[in-house]
């Protein structure tokens with residue numbers, strides 16, 4: 001749990017949260033990674049090649065020194081190689097939901113990367129069955145609702161993405177709600193969203209929700225191309241929106257949700273500190289955004305840590321936080337009934353903390 005001593009910690013902890021930008025494979029802690037590697041007999045890089053894997057502690061400290069998105073992705077893809085069985089995926093996701101619940105998350109929309117598993121012989125069905133089992137447990141035990149977002153790896157081809165999309169479609173996973181939407185992640189620069197235009201067009205025609213990472217390391221044209229060409233309904237990261245005033249105004253007007261990940265942006269050196277992020281600008285311009293953890297096991301913080309880091313840098317008011325919380329709910333892909341329940345929780349929170357921030 002976020003251990004900061006700020007007076008606002010408890011207030012923000014109790015704020016009902018939605019998380020929209022969480023790669024479930026990025027919640028694999030070094031300790032679980034080493035445990036599963038032992039159980040599943042997976043060999044990790046030997047010390048001569050990379051001493052980062054000498055121990056969980058060595059790995060934690062390597063995670064503090066990422067130099068870029070690609071540097072992180074190298075470790076991210078090695079890490080997930082220990083996930084083999086449905087029960088591994090269930091443990092991973094259940095661990096995340098347990099932690100998210102403690103951090104005040106009531107609704108989570110989580111990314112998963114099927115191609116990173118099918119490419120090493122783990123079936124799509126194995127991955128999804130484990131995640132679905134964890135979702136059911138989290139809803140039953142914590143009342144935490146969730147959705148799955150299938151991400152395509154943009155460093156792989158459009159054809160590869162389409163094969164994955166067709167597999168999920170043929171299993172009825174989009175039509176029966178097992179998977180709520182599609183996303184696009186991995187290395188951004190050099191892999192613009194329009195590469196995947198055809199798959200996004202099919203998804204739009206079928207009424208499947210759509211998002212994409214854009215404007216994390218890539219410039220603001222990655223954002224405009226995701227919106228204009230791939231017709232995404234959300235933008236993940238989107239921090240470069242600040243470089244295009246007209247685009248920013250359009251995103252605000254259209255109420256497009258931007259899923260921000262402050263601690264991730266610092267760890268991957270997209271900004272030097274949280275205070276550099278355009279959070280005040282987004283609030284002033286009425287951009288709808290949520291605050292998320294991205295890959296919490298790699299970036300040194302879960303969602304509450306991200307909330308507290310934002311508060312420390314921007315000293316937001318109760319009104320600002322209410323705007324963020326309400327926008328996060330409105331921009332969620334849950335049904336209207338669930339949104340109403342969540343909005344009432346935020347209203348009750350604002351009443352009970354009135355005068356605090």
Ligand code: HPA
Nearest residue numbers: 023185186187213294295
């Ligand atoms: N950016 C792009 N791809 C990713 C990330 C990220 O922050 N995390 C996991 N895959």
Ligand code: ZN
Nearest residue numbers: 023185213294
């Ligand atoms: Zn991400």
